[in-house]
Amino acid sequence: MAGSVNKVILVGNVGADPEIRRTQDGRPIANLRIATSETWRDRNSGERREKTEWHTVVVFNEGLCKVVEQYVKKGAKLYVEGQLQTRKWQDQQGQDRYSTEVVLQGFNSTLTMLDGRGDGGGASSGFGGGRGSSNDYGDDYGAPSSSSSSSRGGGGGNFSRDLDDDIPF
Amino acid sequence: MAGSVNKVILVGNVGADPEIRRTQDGRPIANLRIATSETWRDRNSGERREKTEWHTVVVFNEGLCKVVEQYVKKGAKLYVEGQLQTRKWQDQQGQDRYSTEVVLQGFNSTLTMLDGRGDGGGASSGFGGGRGSSNDYGDDYGAPSSSSSSSRGGGGGNFSRDLDDDIPF
Amino acid sequence: MAGSVNKVILVGNVGADPEIRRTQDGRPIANLRIATSETWRDRNSGERREKTEWHTVVVFNEGLCKVVEQYVKKGAKLYVEGQLQTRKWQDQQGQDRYSTEVVLQGFNSTLTMLDGRGDGGGASSGFGGGRGSSNDYGDDYGAPSSSSSSSRGGGGGNFSRDLDDDIPF
Amino acid sequence: MAGSVNKVILVGNVGADPEIRRTQDGRPIANLRIATSETWRDRNSGERREKTEWHTVVVFNEGLCKVVEQYVKKGAKLYVEGQLQTRKWQDQQGQDRYSTEVVLQGFNSTLTMLDGRGDGGGASSGFGGGRGSSNDYGDDYGAPSSSSSSSRGGGGGNFSRDLDDDIPF
DNA sequence: TTTT
């Protein structure tokens, strides 16, 4: 089925310093927990209420992993754009479990720092080499500071998440 | 935390006729399964590959539930815009489980039919009454055919999903 | 045509203190200029380049206008979600001109402050009254701090922009 | 300014067969007019009203241009994701004019056919070659059927729209 | 005219 769209956009704060793991063939994978929250006023009591939602964000893209590794710390405010993916795994009792994550991989994935820390050029400059080699025109235009696609000279792949991790969230 | 965004946009096909349940106080809740898929070409074999992702969409909004009830059938192509929400529940062994769903509730939620079936006006006309009462201006403008907010005269609420269902996905 | 979507999402900085005008019947309209920019590295010279894009954002929604009036200042970083609208007007030579704007009006419009200034509750609390009156459930849930829909008790309308302004951008 | 986002998402119908032009160095540029519309009910008269908005979409991306050329016809329903760009030009009196367009170029641009015509593989297969060469992993994964980034082996560039066209919309 |  062509004709489908699977897109998640989050603006929120990172709950803890990201973990970066590596696949057996050396590619990095970053895990982030991002909080979004909504506030509203209880119409009976009039008091303010808040609900926080935690999202697991998994970055398969090499370029974006570098950005995460260098700049993203606990507390950072991020814009991320990725896709929803539900992964099946077995718990210790051998039962099927499912975890849904926001995956940044391949195209149309983006990660942008929104609080000023760490955007002194690192995000984009990190990809210069890889990208240049796949772009035949005079300008290396089109590289938003940390779009997933930027790392295309270097990665992008690893579709099946066959790491030996059993940790769901 | 103000300053956060939690948005999911899907365009995909409905896997089965939707189920509509009701809360104890009578509000409807619709459950949909929506498939999105991506195709790509294996760079070694050259053959075409496809991966389908299934999403659980839960519609709490009364107006959108009516649209779902009347128009959405198995196979329909939909645009939905909602938010990510992870719900905790206990399985039969008493173990904590988590299910992540795309929730259409309150503001900034939308459901639009993309294949022509059922958009003969039903979606929007269903809300006329409720909306009119909360809008003091001459035109009842601003109601996209089936935006979640449309049902504001009638609903929108039910934040805590305290239905007695144990079904995760 | 049901089955359509018209959505703009911007994260950028406000170029000048917003102007707030009023319609003849007293409703506020806020105008913002928001800058987004992209940086990339020129692949020949290796030097860093940047392109800034300026967007005109017009806020018709009363609730969001209050947020703008109170909190949005030159330099603020905002997330806005609205729709594209092209408006026709005549210049002094009587020639047709067109201006395209990002309009925040009615549903699915949002404005969120991303730099901490001014989100001490004002954004959402400003609407409590209006909203409460159009929601029959126990909780006034669903009001993101400054979603356009929040002002539904008070406004939302003014579809045709028949203000007597001739200023395009 | 890193930390910015400029995104437009449209679902609508194409108003006329697309025009494809070429730059002096041979790269294609496709122009589309896409209509989105909203319907609502006038709260006084009770009658149904509709407003259609026309958007100019300019496709700089070679891969997406091929998709447009082969599959997009008048009446087609499309999902497009691109960015807002305002272009300055001079009219015949030498006056400055501005036209705002939805530009599909580089990253995070997508065009997807939503009505079944033309998604028999063409969209993605068209890019196989170009992409493969910039991806070192086993699978050519990550190519949504017609994401802009797909054409990275072949194009992507042309930032400054220095065509000799004077046609605004 | 913003921001980095």
Next chain:
DNA sequence: TTTT
């Protein structure tokens, strides 16, 4: 576990 973040942030306001």
